[in-house]
Amino acid sequence: MKATAKRTLTPRAVVLATAAAVALIGGxxxxxxxxxxxxxxxxxxxxxxxxxxxxxxxxxxxxxxxxDKISQSEATAKALKAVPGTATxxxxxxxxxxxxxxxxxDVFGKDHKSHDVTIDAGNGKVxxxxxxxxxxxxxxxxxxxxxxxxxxTGHDKATDQALKAVPGTVVSYSLDDNDRNGSTVWEIxxxGKDHKSHDITIDAASGKVxxxxxxxxxxxxxxxxxx
Numbered sequence: 001m002k003a004t005a006k007r008t009l010t011p012r013a014v015v016l017a018t019a020a021a022v023a024l025i026g027g028x029x030x031x032x033x034x035x036x037x038x039x040x041x042x043x044x045x046x047x048x049x050x051x052x053x054x055x056x057x058x059x060x061x062x063x064x065x066x067x068d069k070i071s072q073s074e075a076t077a078k079a080l081k082a083v084p085g086t087a088t089x090x091x092x093x094x095x096x097x098x099x100x101x102x103x104x105x106d107v108f109g110k111d112h113k114s115h116d117v118t119i120d121a122g123n124g125k126v127x128x129x130x131x132x133x134x135x136x137x138x139x140x141x142x143x144x145x146x147x148x149x150x151x152x153t154g155h156d157k158a159t160d161q162a163l164k165a166v167p168g169t170v171v172s173y174s175l176d177d178n179d180r181n182g183s184t185v186w187e188i189x190x191x192g193k194d195h196k197s198h199d200i201t202i203d204a205a206s207g208k209v210x211x212x213x214x215x216x217x218x219x220x221x222x223x224x225x226x227x
Contacts, residue, residue, distance in 0.1 A: 044100035045122030058197040072170045075103035079117035085109035089174035150184035151204040158186035162200040168192035
């Protein structure tokens with residue numbers, strides 16, 4: 001699930017970069033998360049060290065969770081206060097160029113548009129927010145509406161269920177469709193109390209755990225220990 005969730009979020013980073021360029025051209029000068037090489041990166045109150053920024057996924061999750069000062073639920077609440085609507089994804093991540101640690105939250109607003117909200121992982125302040133404005137925005141909005149229509153669980157209950165299955169810290173969640181059968185699911189990444197990354201899939205209709213497994217790099221580490 002972890003890889004899927006991050007694939008889901010990656011296009012958002014591209015949108016953020018595009019929006020940064022548009023904002024700068026328009027003269028707003030707003031700082032945006034994960035901008036392209038010519039745009040500003042967010043300035044969070046918490047930064048990862050140079051070494052921590054380039055760790056493997058699970059090790060990076062550990063470093064980020066250690067540095068993070070607010071939970072995913074707090075970050076989501078901040079985003080929803082800035083943009084009323086429904087949260088569809090969130091991820092704890094950092095800007096590679098300065099190591100600023102942020103929560104990226106996607107909100108489908110009451111205006112029926114998708115909004116990207118960047119939250120400071122240290123103090124919960126909103127660093128940036130903007131509406132998706134790419135050529136596929138209308139299609140993406142329609143797809144998101146379809147997912148939300150099928151969802152009967154919501155991110156709060158879904159993350160609660162994931163933490164019941166694997167106690168620890170949620171580092172990302174995303175509402176998506178199941179690649180196998182097209183059903184709507186919540187994909188949740190939890191850094192467990194065992195210090196391993198767990199990928200958990202929750203049925204969005206019933207709230208039940210459909211699948212859970214340890215992230216592949218942790219499994220590879222375990223295999224190496226056995227040799």
